[in-house]
Amino acid sequence: MNRRLNVGLDVGSTTVKMIVLDEEDIIVFKDYRRHFSDIKKTVTELFEDVHELLSSATLKFMVTGSAGLSLAESLGVKFIQEVVACTKAIKKYALDTDVAIELGGEDAKIMYFGTTVEQRMNGTCAGGTGSFIDQMSSLLRTDALGLNNLAQNHKEIYPIASRCGVFAKTDVQPLLNEGASKEDIAASVLQAVVNQTISGLACGKPIRGKVAFLGGPLSFLPELKKRFEITLNLGVNESVTLDHTQYFVALGAALSSKTSEDMDPHCLYDRMPSIYCESRDTSDLSEPLFKSEEAYAEFVARHEKHKVKRFPIEDVSDPTYLGIDAGSTTTKIALIDDQKRLIFSHYGSNEGDPLRIGVTKMLLSEILEKKDEIHKIVQKNKGNQVKVEMR
Known part of the structure; x- marks a missing residue:
């Protein structure tokens, strides 16, 4: 007689969890993995990994989770709401909660x-x-x-x-x-x-x-x-303190699957290619920004005409003026001369630390290697703690 297995699959917004129980409610397989928004690929890979175990058994199957309803419909299995599934597992394994x-x-x-x-x-x-x-x-x-x-x-x-x-x-x-x-x-x-x-x-x-x-x-x-x-x-x-706490919703689905009809694993795997394959109506899609490569090239060429011209810092003898914008996520630096010509610029992430002025000091050192004197520095910043004083 074939072995009977109860399978619970929890397909959530960020992860996929699977629990497989034997007839005595002992966990014989468990898996937890992130799907990174590619649910179909993750679920397919998970079923491939557990194929040897499931293929030789008679299955009872139930799906749960915020992204599980359409999967349950595609596979022809029952769906259970995740709060109900979680409650089922708690009543079984943590009755004094x-x-x-x-x-x-x-x-x-x-x-x-x-x-x-x-x-x-x-x-x-x-x-x-x-x-x-x-x-x-x-x-x-x-x-x-x-x-x-x-x-x-x-x-x-x-x-x-x-x-x-x-x-x-x-x-x-x-x-x-x-x-x-x-x-x-x-x-x-x-x-x-x-x-x-x-x-x-x-x-x-x-x-x-x-x-x-x-x-x-x-x-x-x-x-x-x-x-x-x-x-x-x-x-x-x-x-x-409980074991397998990250699996409890899937565990509840596996326990609840006992009320489901028996399922042939070959039938289950035959339906796998159809999961998350809904047709999409493209009739209401917006027009593309550029209708051709030529239109895009024309757009780029038009905007290139308005780029700020840069001048070599070594060739500038006029007094120079440095502006520092220490923003919430990026640091911007611009150095201009009396004729308002841009002779140095920088735009980069502050790596989540606006007060890390090491990058700013490094850029200032780079400027001063090429330009002996900066006439004036003006700074704008989101926080009030950053102060750079140089003359």
């Missing part, structure tokens, strides 16, 4: 357990989720794990908006401009995620008792979990 907090790539969930189960999930905004953390990490020129490592050495927490990445950036950028340490900003970003989850989902309802922390961000970023524990004032025995 009072509250569960689960963070994903673009969603956040809180589940209250008691005489009844209350489930809450964020709406259309991805503020305070994994994508928000990725965006803020990028602003600090690191990744999510780098952000976690920075936060370990923080000394101060700053208030940062978490409802929207754009609003958060308007809080983070001035802090960078004013010289706040990246360690403090990293911890503040994680605290913002905590605040958003508690205020946006709990909405004043107390989070008490034993609390389980689930999902990728809370599994891989211990500093984020620590911020939750501090904010909720949890005792040592109130923070529930």
